[in-house]
Amino acid sequence: MNSQSATAPAQGAEAMIKMAGVEKWYGEFKALTDINLSVRQGEKIVLCGPSGSGKSTLIRCINHLEPYQKGEIRVGGTVLSDDSRIIDAIRREVGMVFQHFNLFPHLTVLENCMLAPMRSLRASKAQAEATARRLLGRVKIAEQAEKYPAQLSGGQQQRVAIARALCMQPKVMLFDEPTSALDPEMVKEVLDTMTGLAEEGMTMICVTHEMGFARQVADRVIFMASGAIVEEAPPAEFFTKPRHERTRQFLGEILRKH
């Protein structure tokens, strides 16, 4: 059932992320089974699948929010191990955006964006502030810099979260259902921000059920079920002629809902 698509374009030395035979258990429960995935620099991947299929677990292994037990993950050529210096180095290169934003509520928008560059990149305050203001401008929220997260709408908070991650100048961005906690009218502003980022060439792995976004932005769509990659294909192919019964079922459900 774990068939890797022959159309997968990611190969060779430019692989930004490479997962090979990755397996993960939560205690007795096997959450990931033989994950093989290679993502080229600049490539955009959309990851979908039913609830509990292991999408979050997969991307959280990439920045070691979850440890994995078997196989190998490489980010930009570095093998991700349990060594805290390696984990730190990889986290500096990999930004993450969460479903529930996870902004720091006791810090202003600007401070949220300045903290990590000052602490982990040892940026000066002035540098960090300049970068933060520039990126807040880019997600079109510069005028809210002095506010606290709780004073912003969900869509604005998520755009701040994107800017905060970008302030670390990451090479890869991971998105875990960034729009599923948002009111419908705010989904678009966040998707537009992500689309803009994609157009600028960011390497992205997005867990999302926004199929419009997948069609428009993804180079490949990956479908997971029960902790394994079931199918992966370019969006045109994925949506029009899915090869697996489980993919068809899933697409049927998701398209009915949207």
Next chain:
Amino acid sequence: MGANEFLFLLIGLKWTIALSVIGFVGGGVFGLGVALARTSGIPLLERVTSGYIAIFQGTPLLMQLFVVYYGLALIGLKLDSWVAVSIGFTLHASAYLGEIWRGSIEAVPKGQTEAAKALSLNYVSRMKDVILPQAIRISLPATIGFLVQLIKGTSLAAIVGFTELARAGNIISNQIFQPLLVFGIVGALYFVMCWPLSLVGARLERQFAAATR
């Protein structure tokens, strides 16, 4: 009751305040260590500190003071009563504050730690910049509540011969045979210390509630 007697009470009050401050500062420093150890994820540290907390929460403060005072004397450490009492209060406060702050650290949503880790913040920065500022807000009502308990608890130091406010009251009352008046004044002095704290606690709680949602 004359001015001299009242002055004697005020000197007792001074020691009550000094003891409370020592207990709170010492307990704050070591309590933070206890809270961090309890949430460290290192099994040995967690077990040792949880045992420490269990012992100090499961026995009366009075007994803890006895044990420190007479226990240290038994092993040959003849300490001044106020040093012994300070150590006793610090140990006591460390256990309680450690437990209060452990709970507050754990009450900060997990997503905060995850976001901080994803931003490659190290442990010190995650705690100092992200988790503790939020945990302190969460803990404020309980922390101030404990401080009030601690101030009142200093009266137990009288038992090992330490002349703080309550014992000073007792001494004066035995001299001038006006227990109602003397203990009325002593009670009022405790109240004047504790009540504003309770008010401040309630106000901070409301402020933070308003600021973060």
